[in-house]
Amino acid sequence: MTPDEFRAAGHAMVDRIAAYLDSVGEQRIVPDIAPGDVYAALPPTAPTTTTDLDTLMADIDRVIIPNLSHWQHPGWFAYFPANTSYASILAELLSAGLGVQGMSWVTSPAATEVETLMCDWMLDLLDLPWSFRSDTATGGGVIQGSASEATLVAILAARWRATQGTVNDTGDTSRLVAYRTAQAHSSIDKGLRIAGIGEQRIRTVAHDADLAMDPADLARQMAADVDAGLQPFFVCSTHGTTSTLAMDPTAAIADAIDTVDGAGTHCVWLHVDAAMAGIAALDPDQRWVNDGVDRADSYCTNPHKWMGVNFDCTLFWTVDRHAMLGALSILPAYLRSAAADSGAIDYRDWQIPLGRRFRALKLLFVLRLDGVEPIIEMLRHHLRLANDLAARVAAHPRLEIAAPPRLGLVCLSHIDGDAATDALIEAVNASGRHLVTRTEVDGRSLLRVSIGARTTAAEHVDALWDDIHAHS
């Protein structure tokens, strides 16, 4: 492809994307197909002749786009918001076009420093603790690919600190114990498993009626483990659980940790997983979502969920850079540089993989082209829609609010029980106009309505409500 062909093809692609996002609400939100259908509709081996963009896009329009699940659809009430924005798409395009590798400062200085700056900008905008700032030298922020990776980094830093670094030599994790509630995200258990913390040493802490962690039970379980010769090393406090946006009480959890940890020893690592809810703090009225984070060793939240930054962009901060680098730094000759020796940040040591894209451009573009005000407006709009929906559910004779509504999430169930709730979910999704997902809390079936797509308007929630009402 020549530069001129790229220009023409690129313009056409931009127009195609604009048209897609403009009209995605007219698509069936999820395809009605069986596994294997898409594969079978495409050639089984690589073509021996090339094609032009028009032909390729015609195939994509025929086979691929109708068979996506449309996360940008205004009727997307499933899973979690993953809204994108035009500014963020432009940034992803620029990142691909520049084609730089930001694994260390020296492999692309501006990629590293813009990332540090974006972490600082976001720290201010979210009103997070100053101790997370990179220029403290003890703390710092980084963009991870996902909250799963951020969690794993936190676990590995915790493992290193709890063993005073000996884990790197011995691999011995046999005394370490981790704590979270049954409502914590599956990535916590996956990260612990990867790090060699078996299920035998993952404790399920009791939760209260609002599905928030019970700090007294945490303290009891940690004390019992200490008595048994084990070593509590990691606690995950979730700010906004996946199922219901339940909020664990981080300050009380930190107090509970202090009862076994001894003031100042800082052996147990407290990680706050605010992947879902943390970004709501862009709105000054919602700063409560990060209450207690000043007590945490690390924290993550996802601009790629509710801020119009397209996946992937997870913000991760820690106050203990030393432990993180101890856990993750490996320095072969081909990665050494004078800059690193002089203290420049090499983000490869802040993450699981080595290579990394120039993801900071996405935050830079969203914050400079759109600004934070439209995002706050979007959040408030979604909150109003969720409040209205919750009120309608509460007033409905055959439905009930199944968990405290929070931010953009409303969880409901049918008063006739799980079978009725499951049937309602299936009926509501059958139209293809919108999508909700099911979850289970304490063995009970819930219909989740997660409001957060960029173009979701009152009419889309009304249409959903019409279907819910009709099938209740």
Add this chain to the structure above:
Amino acid sequence: MTPDEFRAAGHAMVDRIAAYLDSVGEQRIVPDIAPGDVYAALPPTAPTTTTDLDTLMADIDRVIIPNLSHWQHPGWFAYFPANTSYASILAELLSAGLGVQGMSWVTSPAATEVETLMCDWMLDLLDLPWSFRSDTATGGGVIQGSASEATLVAILAARWRATQGTVNDTGDTSRLVAYRTAQAHSSIDKGLRIAGIGEQRIRTVAHDADLAMDPADLARQMAADVDAGLQPFFVCSTHGTTSTLAMDPTAAIADAIDTVDGAGTHCVWLHVDAAMAGIAALDPDQRWVNDGVDRADSYCTNPHKWMGVNFDCTLFWTVDRHAMLGALSILPAYLRSAAADSGAIDYRDWQIPLGRRFRALKLLFVLRLDGVEPIIEMLRHHLRLANDLAARVAAHPRLEIAAPPRLGLVCLSHIDGDAATDALIEAVNASGRHLVTRTEVDGRSLLRVSIGARTTAAEHVDALWDDIHAHS
């Protein structure tokens, strides 16, 4: 930003990228700045007013682009190739525009199935073993974000198989031992460390004069570990080491494993890390780079290095899907689906993170718009340039070939020793017209010339040679 504003801005961005790639050779290849310079040139807090794309791009042209290391520069002889192509940039743009989440089949069926198809297309094009194909049900392919992640997945699958799955419960890795040479990539050790295999149980196998693993030493060390009551569980065979593109002898390594493993027990996992070299097998003349892979449990190579697919795109295949899923699968209620129950692939269980982008589009676009022929031509062109350079080095009175030249890589040193080689590297890089990197092999300093940028022509290697010659 309105759809019309996005169209205009998108067209301008496409043009800006075309201009960048057209003229990147005129940039100083790496900036002459100190850590902190870029950060200091930008506002310390997020702006309170928005700006238009022209203003933003002017700032980017002023502060960011001159301070990148230009991996797409035709004088890029550093680290490894990371060449991008126009087709791949278009695909990344489309992926960002569609904004779908491919974590499981049901969250975007086409994203999953196109990925499976691209793995099968690439399997054919690289002439890799049929046992890696996804439709075997026992094997399968997936796109990872990086070779580091692919390696970690292989280690975790190996750990699960070697412990018959008990590691998920106990976290006990205390008997497991891993093997690689000193030439293996740092990501192997990092992955092992993450998985709880301490340095005490990572063995450095001897290498021969060509820096390839000595299978007899591997067999000896494994036998000694078995005698000591330990359990060999993972061997990494590198096809193209980072420092010198050395090739470990995978078939002989597999034979060595059989001596301790017992025929048919398949307890020790053999992973082939062909991140650097494997993609050369697109050229039928270079299929030797994957010799012995039919004996491996898993394999990875990077289209994002030498195939014009922009980062990130690592291909990973295994013949033991069962062990991989045993290691990585976790299924909470909010991720369950009927499709998964019926056997659809959920790629979230094939990787470390949960979320995933629609990366398969990059392979689809490159293979359909450009085809494989121009890639093979590019590879051959790079090989000719490397051969010519190696001949010039060999004929030079004060230089010597420091490791067997392979594919696009030439490693050389000054006959006066390490100080002279290091001074030569510094002098060659001072012009800013090209960049080479230093490595160390067995304590000796080497100048690496890695030829693989898409637009590198004879004139660029000539200019490099002029500098090398002038300073030797």
